[in-house]
Amino acid sequence: xxxxxxxxxxxxxxxxxxxxxxxxxxxxxxxxxxxxxxxxxxxxxxxxxxxxxxxxxxxxxxxxxxxxxxxxxxxxxxxxxxxxxxxxxxxxxxxxxxxxxxxxxxxxxxxxxxxxxxxxxxxxxxxxxxxxxxxxxxxxxxxxxxxxxxxxxxxxxxxxxxxxxxxxxxxxxxxxxxxxxxxxxxxxxxxxxxxxxxxxxxxxxxxxxxxxxxxxxxxxxxxxxxxxxxxxxxxxxxxxxxxxxxxxxxxxxxxxxxxxxxxxxxxxxxxxxxxxxxxxxxxxxxxxxxxxxxxxxxxxxxxxxxxxxxxxxxxxxxxxxxxxxx
Amino acid sequence: xxxxxxxxxxxxxxxxxxxxxxxxxxxxxxxxxxxxxxxxxxxxxxxxxxxxxxxxxxxxxxxxxxxxxxxxxxxxxxxxxxxxxxxxxxxxxxxxxxxxxxxxxxxxxxxxxxxxxxxxxxxxxxxxxxxxxxxxxxxxxxxxxxxxxxxxxxxxxxxxxxxxxxxxxxxxxxxxxxxxxxxxxxxxxxxxxxxxxxxxxxxxxxxxxxxxxxxxxxxxxxxxxxxxxxxxxxxxxxxxxxxxxxxxxxxxxxxxxxxxxxxxxxxxxxxxxxxxxxxxxxxxxxxxxxxxxxxxxxxxxxxxxxxxxxxxxxxxxxxxxxxxxxxxxxxxxxxxxxxxxxxxxxxxxxxxxxxxxxxxxxxxxxxxxxxxxxxxxxxxxxxxxxxxxxxxxxxxxxxxxxxxxxxxxxxxxxxxxxxxxxxxxxxxxxxxxxxxxxxxxxxxxxxxxxxxxxxxxxxxxxxxxxxxxxxxxxxxxxxxxxxxxxxxxxxxxxxxxxxxxxxxxxxxxxxxxxxxxxxxxxxxxxxxxxxxxxxxxxxxxxxxxxxxxxxxxxxxxxxxxxxxxxxxxxxxxxxxxxxxxxxxxxxxxxxxxxxxxxxxxxxxxxxxxxxxxxxxxxxxxxxxxxxxxxxxxxxxxxxxxxxxxxxxxxxxxxxxxxxxxxxxxxxxxx
Numbered sequence: 004x005x006x007x008x009x010x011x012x013x014x015x016x017x018x019x020x021x022x023x024x025x026x027x028x029x030x031x032x033x034x035x036x037x038x039x040x041x042x043x044x045x046x047x048x049x050x051x052x053x054x055x056x057x058x059x060x061x062x063x064x065x066x067x068x069x070x071x072x073x074x075x076x077x078x079x080x081x082x083x084x085x086x087x088x089x090x091x092x093x094x095x096x097x098x099x100x101x102x103x104x105x106x107x108x109x110x111x112x113x114x115x116x117x118x119x120x121x122x123x124x125x126x127x128x129x130x131x132x133x134x135x136x137x138x139x140x141x142x143x144x145x146x147x148x149x150x151x152x153x154x155x156x157x158x159x160x161x162x163x164x165x166x167x168x169x170x171x172x173x174x175x176x177x178x179x180x181x182x183x184x185x186x187x188x189x190x191x192x193x194x195x196x197x198x199x200x201x202x203x204x205x206x207x208x209x210x211x212x213x214x215x216x217x218x219x220x221x222x223x224x225x226x227x228x229x230x231x232x233x234x235x236x237x238x239x240x241x242x243x244x245x246x247x248x249x250x251x252x253x254x255x256x257x258x259x260x261x262x263x264x265x266x267x268x269x270x271x272x273x274x275x276x277x278x279x280x281x282x283x284x285x286x287x288x289x290x291x292x293x294x295x296x297x298x299x300x301x302x303x304x305x306x307x308x309x310x311x312x313x314x315x316x317x318x319x320x321x322x323x324x325x326x327x328x329x
Numbered sequence: 330x331x332x333x334x335x336x337x338x339x340x341x342x343x344x345x346x347x348x349x350x351x352x353x354x355x356x357x358x359x360x361x362x363x364x365x366x367x368x369x370x371x372x373x374x375x376x377x378x379x380x381x382x383x384x385x386x387x388x389x390x391x392x393x394x395x396x397x398x399x400x401x402x403x404x405x406x407x408x409x410x411x412x413x414x415x416x417x418x419x420x421x422x423x424x425x426x427x428x429x430x431x432x433x434x435x436x437x438x439x440x441x442x443x444x445x446x447x448x449x450x451x452x453x454x455x456x457x458x459x460x461x462x463x464x465x466x467x468x469x470x471x472x473x474x475x476x477x478x479x480x481x482x483x484x485x486x487x488x489x490x491x492x493x494x495x496x497x498x499x500x501x502x503x504x505x506x507x508x509x510x511x512x513x514x515x516x517x518x519x520x521x522x523x524x525x526x527x528x529x530x531x532x533x534x535x536x537x538x539x540x541x542x543x544x545x546x547x548x549x550x551x552x553x554x555x556x557x558x559x560x561x562x563x564x565x566x567x568x569x570x571x572x573x574x575x576x577x578x579x580x581x582x583x584x585x586x587x588x589x590x591x592x593x594x595x596x597x598x599x600x601x602x603x604x605x606x607x608x609x610x611x612x613x614x615x616x617x618x619x620x621x622x623x624x625x626x627x628x629x630x631x632x633x634x635x636x637x638x639x640x641x642x643x644x645x646x647x648x649x650x651x652x653x654x655x656x657x658x659x660x661x662x663x664x665x666x667x668x669x670x671x672x673x674x675x676x677x678x679x680x681x682x683x684x685x686x687x688x689x690x691x692x693x694x695x696x697x698x699x700x701x702x703x704x705x706x707x708x709x710x711x712x713x714x715x716x717x718x719x720x721x722x723x724x725x726x727x728x729x730x731x732x733x734x735x736x737x738x739x740x741x742x743x744x745x746x747x748x749x750x751x752x753x754x755x756x757x758x759x760x761x762x763x764x765x766x767x768x769x770x771x772x773x774x775x776x777x778x779x780x781x782x783x784x785x786x787x788x789x790x791x792x793x794x795x796x797x798x799x800x801x802x803x804x805x806x807x808x809x810x811x812x813x814x815x816x817x818x819x820x821x822x823x824x825x826x827x828x829x830x831x832x833x834x835x836x837x838x839x840x841x842x843x844x845x846x847x848x849x850x851x852x853x854x855x856x857x858x859x860x861x862x863x864x865x866x867x868x869x870x871x872x873x874x875x876x877x878x879x880x881x882x883x884x885x886x887x888x889x890x891x892x893x894x895x896x897x898x899x900x901x902x903x904x905x906x907x908x909x910x911x912x913x914x915x916x917x918x919x920x921x922x923x924x925x926x927x928x929x930x931x932x933x934x935x936x937x938x939x940x941x942x943x944x945x946x947x948x949x950x951x952x953x954x955x956x957x958x959x960x961x962x963x964x965x966x967x968x969x970x971x972x973x974x975x976x977x978x979x980x981x982x983x984x985x986x987x988x989x990x991x992x993x994x995x996x997x998x999x
Contacts, residue, residue, distance in 0.1 A: 065882035072891040074784050076704035076711070080886075084878075088871035092863065108847065109862040113737055114725055118863070120770055121724040127774045128715075131905065134701065134783030135893040139905020142778065146771035147913040153770075154763035157737070161759060164741055170856040229892055232885075233878045306917050317760040324744050324756045 017105040020266045024104055025095040028251075031280075032094075032243035033057035035250070035287055042291035057243065061236050069232030072133040082129035083230065083237035089122035090241040094248035098173050098255050100275035101263035102180070107173035112160045115172060116153065119204070119248070122241065123149055130226035141226030144302060148210065148222070151309040152203045158316035159193045159200070163256055165323040166190070172255065180259040189329045192319040194257050199312035201249035203305070205242070208294040210305050213242075247283070250290070254282040333390040333407055336378035340419075340453060343371035344446040351443030361433030364442045368449055369426035375453060376419035379412050383824070391459060398462045401520050406459035409827035410592065413668055414456050414584045418577050420810075421675045422449055424803050425576070428683045429569040431799030435690050436567055441481045448474035448573065452581045461510040461520035468506065468585070472499040472549070475578060478570045479562045491561035498548050498558040506545030506585075512538040513593060525593050535594060539601055542589045543608070549582035551635045552642060553612040554950045559635060560619070564627035564695070568686025571627060575634040576679035580671050583641055590649070591664075591832040599653040599748045605646025610758050613639025613765045615950065618922045621772045622915050622946060624907045626685050626695040629776050630678065633721065636765060637674045640736060641667050643758060647739045648833065650751050657835035659742035662850045664829045665822055665837055666735035672821065673728040673814050677720045680807035684714040687800060688780060691793040697776065697907035702785040706793040709801050711781045713808045718777040720811040722770040726864040728814030731848060733766055734858055735822075738850045768914075775910050784901040815860045818848050908944075915946075924949055 037054040044051025071080060093115050098107065110118065123145065130142040164170040166189070167178035184190070203210045206223040215221060221228075227238050255262070261278030263271035300308060322329035347367035354360025382390070389408035397403040407415070429445075451474055454467025476499065480492035512534055513525045530538065548555035563575045590597070616635030623629040644667035651660035687710045688703060689695045704711035720727035740762070743755040785791035795801075814821060819840035826836040840849055846861040847853075891897045919925035923946045930941040975983070 062882075065878060068883065068885040068887055070887050070889050070892075073888050074702065074705075074891060076702075076782060077708065078704060078711075078715070078782065084871045084875040085867075087874050088867050091870050091874075092866045095866075106862065106866075108844070108853070108857045109859040109866075110725070111856050111858055113734055113856075114730075114858050114863065117723065117725045117730055117734075120722075120767070121719070124719060124722060124724055124770055124774060128778050128782060131774075131778035131910075132704075132782040133891045133893075134901065134904045135891050135897065136903050136905060137893060139783075139910060142774065143905060143910045143913055146774050146910075147917065150764070150767045150771045150914065153767035154760065157763035157766070158760055161737075161741060161756070161763075164856075165744060169854060170738070170741065171854070174854060228894065231892075233882055236882075237874060237878065302913070303916065306913075313760075313764070317756070320759065321753070321756045324752050327744075 017266060020101065020272075021105040024099060024101075025091070027099060028094045028244060028247055029091065031283070032240065032247040033061060035247050035283060036243045038284065038287045039291045039294070042288050043295055046291060046295045057239075061240055064231075064236035064239070065233045067232040069234050072229050074134050075132055075229070079129055079132045079229075080234070082125050082132075083234040083241075086122040086125040086129075087237045087241040087244075089118050089125065090244045090248070093118035093122070094244045094251070096172070097248050097251045098176050098262065099251050100279040101266060101272060102173040102176045103264060104173065104266070108171060111170040112164065112172045112175065113157065113170055116156050116160060119245065120149070120153055122245070126226060126238070129230075133229045135229065137221075137225045137228045141222055141224070141228070144222045145226055148203050148305055148309055151306060151313050152200045155196055155200050155309065155313040155316045156204075158313065158320050159197050161320040162189050162193050162316065162323055165320065165327070172252075176255045176259050176262060177264060179256065180262055180264065187329060189319040189322050190257070192315045192322075194253075196312040196316040196319070197253055197256070199308060201253065202290070202293065203309050203312075205246045205249055207290060209297050209300050209308065212299055250283055250286040251279075253286060254279065258282055331390060332378065332382060332385070333392055333405075336375070336382070336407075337392065337405060337457070340371050340375040340378070341450060343367050343374065344450045344453075347371065347446035348443050348450075351446065355440070355442065360442060361436075362430055364445060365426045365429040365433055368446050369423050369430065371446070372419040372423035372426055372449060374419075376416050376423060379407075379415035379419065382407060383409075383412050383416075383827070397460070398520060401460050401462060403463050404459035404521055405457045405463070406522070407457055409831045410584070410587065411456050413825060413828045414580065414671075415453070417580060417672045417675050418452055418456065421577050421679050421807075422452075422573060424807050425569050425572045425679050425683065427806075428572070428686075428800050428803035431797040431801075431803070432567075432569055432683075432686055432690070434797070439481050441478050441567055441570065444474045444477040444481075445570070448478065448570075448578075452578065455581050456584060459522045461514065461522070461525070464585075465503065465506060465510070468549075469503060471578060471581060472503065475562075475566070475570070475574055479566045481567065482565065485565075487561075488565040491558070491565040494558045495562035498555065502545045502548035502555070504545075505541045505548070509538050509541035509545055509589065512541065513589075522593060530595055535598075536601075538594060539590065539604070542586065542594075543604055546582045546585035546589070547608065547642075550579045550586070550638045550642075551612070551616075552608050552638060553615050553635070554954050556612065556616065556635050557948065557951055557955060560623075560628050560631040563631040563634065564625065568627070568682055568689060571631075572679040572682035572686070575631055575682055576675045579634060579638055580675050583638070583645075583667075583671055586642075586645065587667075587832070590645075591652075597649045597653045599650055599746075599751060601653065602646045602650035602751060603754075605642050605649055606754060606758050609639045609642030609646055610761050611639070612636070612642060614761055615922065615948070617765050617768050617772060618918055619948065621768060621775070622908075622911050622919065622923060622925075624697045626688065626697055626700070626776065626780060627682070629697075629772070630681050630685060633681075633769070633772065634674075634678055636769065637670065637678070637721075640733065640762065640765070641670050641674070643762060644670065644736050644739060647736075647743065647755070650743070650746060650748075650755075651739075652833050654747050656742075656745055657833065658851060659739060659745065660833040661829045661835040661837055662735060662742065663739035664833055665825050665850075666732055666739055668825050668828060669735060669818075669821060670732035673720070673732045673811075676807055676810045676814065677717050677729060680713065680717040680804055680811065681721065683800065683804050683807065684710055684717060687796040687804070688793075690796060692787070692790040694787065694789060697779045699787040700780040700785070700790050701783045701787075701901065701904070702781075702790060703793055704781040706785075706791075707795045709795060710804070713801070713804045714777060714781065716808040716811055718773040720815070722773045723766050724770065726812075726815045726860040726867065728811050728818070731815050731818035731858070731860055734848070735850055736762065738856055741856075742851070771914060775907060779905075779907045779910065783904050786901050786904070786906075812864075816864050817846060818858075818860050819846050822848065919946070922949070923947070924952065
């Protein structure tokens with residue numbers, strides 16, 4: 004166990020690995036989006052853009068002039084960086100290739116969920132800032148979905164925390180890795196709920212369509228409609244980071260195999276990295292398959308979809324309160 | 330002369346002087362400066378003395394004054410629990426008074442001036458009272474002074490109605506408290522707290538006392554179903570008084586609950602937690618759902634107060650459950666979470682109400698549908714309110730999150746409870762609490778976004794201007810406390826340890842690990858949260874991102890009309906409104922929780938009649954509980970009306986019969 008702050012010395016070595024984790028998340032996030040787009044295109048018998056297209060898009064957007072609406076407040080220009088920072092910190096705190104990194108104790112899973120909430124809070128406000136109908140519609144729907152997705156995620160947190168006896172994500176992953184808990188009803192319910200929450204929160208198909216610009220179906224895109232240039236680049240990048248964070252969370256809770264438990268062992272680290280990439284690719288393909296095989300829902304059907312996830316996750320937590328055997 | 334004597338005489342002396350100044354200067358220019366300045370000084374002194382008490386470890390200090398009930402006197406005592414509340418109440422009151430120095434210059438003060446210091450005196454007396462009589466005197470001072478301030482704008486029928494309802498509920502609450510003390514003190518009738526503590530209650534007396542205590546203190550705190558007066562009365566007062574009532578007075582009510590249940594009552598039973606948990610969680614949910622659809626900014630804040638009171642009562646309920654089942658460490662976590670949330674909510678709700686006052690002054694409206702675009706017109710208020718809104722939405726790294734995080738930790742410790750009923754109940758409570766936490770963010774996105782962002786929805790909002798510097802300084806200090814409470818949370822938790830040690834005989838582990846400022850409720854391997862590190866990470870990464878982007882790419886920016894998919898409309902009415910933003914949530918949660926009924930009357934094709942849309946919402950508690958109650962009272966008063974027109978012979982017979990009946994009751998009782 005390395006989650007204990009008492010065992011953490013301020014060594015350069017540890018700092019380097021933590022830095023790697025932060026940068027890794029930042030760097031692979033656009034590629035994951037590109038991969039999902041590519042797989043989706045192939046499944047639809049199109050060739051699709053190259054996997055690395057999102058990087059070029061970010062680069063292009065960053066070099067464009069940013070247009071700010073005349074009615075915008077200072078919040079409009081600060082929000083992209085604020086929500087990017089909150090998402091980045093949250094993503095960097097989700098263990099990817101190794102557990103027990105240097106700052107893993109600074110926020111537990113509840114705090115990571117809340118950090119994603121901070122990012123959403125900032126972006127939802129930015130959507131209302133210019134004072135157009137589209138920004139409002141996006142914000143209105145986003146807060147509706149989030150108000151059911153976030154408690155679902157918290158109940159998932161409760162469930163895994165009760166199984167592992169800790170809310171520290173790194174320690175939970177350690178626990179699931181070193182003392183396998185076997186097949187559990189509660190974990191199965193959680194997996195379904197977490198998939199639903201991930202699809203909702205990252206604006207994927209049954210809930211929102213990242214490729215659409217049809218006004219009445221947009222959620223996330225409507226909220227950021229007024230953004231352009233480098234501001235839009237930050238928002239897109241943060242969206243990719245959020246997707247990476249959610250898929251990493253699923254990987255770390257449900258397929259923790261291969262993660263390195265000590266930063267001392269370079270071989271374990273290498274194995275951890277390779278398995279992490281494999282897991283991300285697998286989950287990315289799964290997301291693409293889900294996206295092409297289901298239709299987008301009406302807005303008020305989404306509340307049933309996410310509300311169902313909340314109910315499942317609550318049930319999982321309740322089962323564990325009844326008996327640890329579930 | 331002991332520190333306590335100095336403390337009491339200085340605080341109350343200054344406040345009495347302020348009240349006198351308020352009476353003398355009722356119609357004079359500049360009187361408000363004197364009154365609020367003296368109040369701020371007194372409150373700051375009160376908080377300062379309490380801090381010194383804490384540092385010297387001199388508590389408990391006691392003082393007996395002549396007067397009061399014969400044989401009991403006026404007993405004052407300060408212990409660790411009082412200290413916590415003295416610091417919270419007086420520190421926030423000092424900041425609010427400072428705000429009022431600036432705010433009072435714009436407002437026509439009227440009768441508020443003399444009552445304001447009396448209100449502070451009442452709250453301080455409750456906190457240091459050591460016998461039931463003094464406690465109730467302070468309690469009633471607090472109620473009456475605040476009632477007077479709610480009724481200050483008596484020209485407004487709304488304010489009159491609010492004041493009337495408030496007076497009724499305050500009377501009922503005080504009545505219940507009176508009975509509760511009667512039950513606790515028993516036949517002997519020694520009303521000193523020490524004597525009450527020493528008594529053992531038999532039979533179902535403790536349960537009776539608990540119910541009466543919850544009615545008495547819960548009605549003041551706004552616990553469902555006794556909350557109906559709060560969203561009317563708190564917003565009706567001037568904004569700085571609303572801040573004190575919502576931020577501080579509700580905390581004095583919670584002090585009452587904690588003092589009576591944890592200190593004066595015997596060791597709790599596990600089922601005592603049930604009323605706390607049930608009432609707390611329904612309070613949180615009902616308060617928040619109403620806040621989500623409310624369009625009056627100040628009333629929205631009052632509903633949000635109800636929500637937070639619910640969270641605090643849930644934490645208190647968990648503390649009761651853990652104490653009853655001898656789980657000392659989780660009990661300490663739950664109680665610390667409750668006290669921490671008390672402090673946090675006092676600060677952030679006062680900040681929000683002060684900000685709402687600034688908005689009301691600048692844009693002449695508290696109706697969200699008439700606000701908008703205020704961030705551009707009052708940037709300082711806008712930025713400070715943003716901090717308050719984020720804090721109250723429980724977002725890291727601010728203070729609201731730190732205390733809610735601890736409540737969640739307490740819930741996660743509850744599988745250890747040996748009572749099955751509680752084990753099944755607590756996860757449901759946790760699920761609803763998670764829902765409430767998420768909905769709170771939605772609520773404040775709506776409130777803040779509609780008021781401060783977008784385009785102004787009225788000419789007054791378009792012409793709004795920044796408020797004065799004194800008010801801004803007070804709000805900035807409160808916002809600073811919101812940040813400090815989140816970033817330096819372990820220090821606050823350390824300061825709460827003596828109080829939890831006093832009440833549940835346990836404290837949190839030492840928070841001073843090798844990594845400073847890490848919040849550790851149980852131990853380092855179970856759960857930790859470091860708000861300071863998170864704040865540093867957020868600052869560094871947002872700085873890195875913006876610096877990197879500006880450096881590597883371009884910083885070219887152009888101002889242009891809004892894009893809006895190519896069809897921008899100049900009318901601000903095309904924006905989303907507060908009602909439309911809340912519509913999806915109203916549609917999902919409303920039909921049951923708020924009894925939302927909407928009717929759309931569409932004219933037939935070809936008709937030129939306008940279409941009609943009607944929306945009605947009622948608090949289910951009101952229609953299910955209060956309306957039948959009012960009907961019953963009315964019915965009974967009609968029935969008993971005949972008693973007013975009896976002959977003298979019949980009156981005498983009636984009195985005789987009543988006497989015999991009471992004597993029989995006494996004989997049977999013995």
